[in-house]
Amino acid sequence: MTNETLGIIGGTGWLGGSIAKAVLAKGLFPAGKLVVSNRSGTHPLAQQGASLVTDNQALVDRSDMVIIAVRPEHFASLHINAAGKTIISLMAGITAQTIAAQTSASAVVRAMPNAAVEIEQSFTPWYCFGAMDALGKNLVQRLFECVGTAAEVQEEGFIDYLSALSGTGPAFPALLLTALSNQAIAAGIPADIAQLAAKNVVVNSSQLLASRDPQEIIDALVAYRGVTAAALQAMTHGHFSALIGRALQEGAAVARKGLQS
Numbered sequence: 001m002t003n004e005t006l007g008i009i010g011g012t013g014w015l016g017g018s019i020a021k022a023v024l025a026k027g028l029f030p031a032g033k034l035v036v037s038n039r040s041g042t043h044p045l046a047q048q049g050a051s052l053v054t055d056n057q058a059l060v061d062r063s064d065m066v067i068i069a070v071r072p073e074h075f076a077s078l079h080i081n082a083a084g085k086t087i088i089s090l091m092a093g094i095t096a097q098t099i100a101a102q103t104s105a106s107a108v109v110r111a112m113p114n115a116a117v118e119i120e121q122s123f124t125p126w127y128c129f130g131a132m133d134a135l136g137k138n139l140v141q142r143l144f145e146c147v148g149t150a151a152e153v154q155e156e157g158f159i160d161y162l163s164a165l166s167g168t169g170p171a172f173p174a175l176l177l178t179a180l181s182n183q184a185i186a187a188g189i190p191a192d193i194a195q196l197a198a199k200n201v202v203v204n205s206s207q208l209l210a211s212r213d214p215q216e217i218i219d220a221l222v223a224y225r226g227v228t229a230a231a232l233q234a235m236t237h238g239h240f241s242a243l244i245g246r247a248l249q250e251g252a253a254v255a256r257k258g259l260q261s
């Protein structure tokens with residue numbers, strides 16, 4: 001447990017709310033040291049002793065570390081002075097420099113969790129801009145470990161690229177699941193069976209990857225020269241890797257473009 005006070009601007013949202021719940025459940029911050037804000041003024045965590053405010057400056061004044069968990073388009077209207085404090089931004093596409101200039105924060109962390117914060121299974125890369133000692137960085141790391149795994153990266157540009165990779169959370173698997181299921185239905189498999197089969201591949205069988213090397217699994221299955229090998233080869237010949245590369249570049253380009261607006 002830390003002595004610092006954490007403020008979460010937008011603490012009722014998907015990401016902000018999940019992080020607030022997790023840091024309390026994991027005991028990293030006691031309820032008395034958590035302040036959350038939103039515009040509507042209601043939050044279930046208020047019943048657990050966390051403070052709820054609608055005045056973002058009041059939240060900043062009470063906090064040592066402030067997470068900004070509002071959507072990027074709402075950032076310009078925040079008008080907060082965080083001089084001497086650390087800001088952790090979850091917003092895609094707004095540079096650390098822009099955030100530092102607009103808030104006067106002494107350090108800005110740009111972090112990119114994903115929707116799996118909800119089940120404490122996010123991967124959160126984070127980048128630090130400005131002055132932050134080892135204790136501060138350790139707290140940031142522990143904060144994001146409350147909702148999964150986390151790692152500091154040394155270049156801000158990595159955050160833009162990773163926004164399109166891990167930041168998308170369940171999006172790529174959802175697309176794969178839907179494609180597998182729809183193709184099976186089109187091939188005449190009953191819809192309920194197609195959906196069970198596709199869900200098993202993407203959600204259940206893939207659990208093996210938690211403890212097994214993916215390339216070894218591919219190599220072993222291709223070595224059988226059977227059904228799986230034929231299916232995977234069709235993917236390779238269809239330039240699957242290149243398509244993934246293009247998808248990531250397109251997503252990263254949007255993240256970078258956001259930086260300039």
Ligand SMILES: NC(=O)c1ccc[n+]([C@@H]2O[C@H](COP(=O)([O-])OP(=O)(O)OC[C@H]3O[C@@H](n4cnc5c(N)ncnc54)[C@H](OP(=O)(O)O)[C@@H]3O)[C@@H](O)[C@H]2O)c1
Pocket residue numbers: 009010011012013014015016037038039040041056069070071072074077078090091092112113114115167168169
């Ligand atoms: N969702 C994802 O998968 C994902 C992944 C990576 C990064 N992100 C980033 O995370 C941020 C939050 O995304 P989200 O999906 O959690 O959004 P969300 O569910 O819409 O949450 C945003 C929250 O901000 C509050 N809010 C809006 N304006 C505010 C203001 N002026 N003062 C205080 N609170 C305010 C809203 O509550 P009220 O309407 O009550 O004010 C809402 O609870 C975004 O910047 C996004 O780029 C999201």
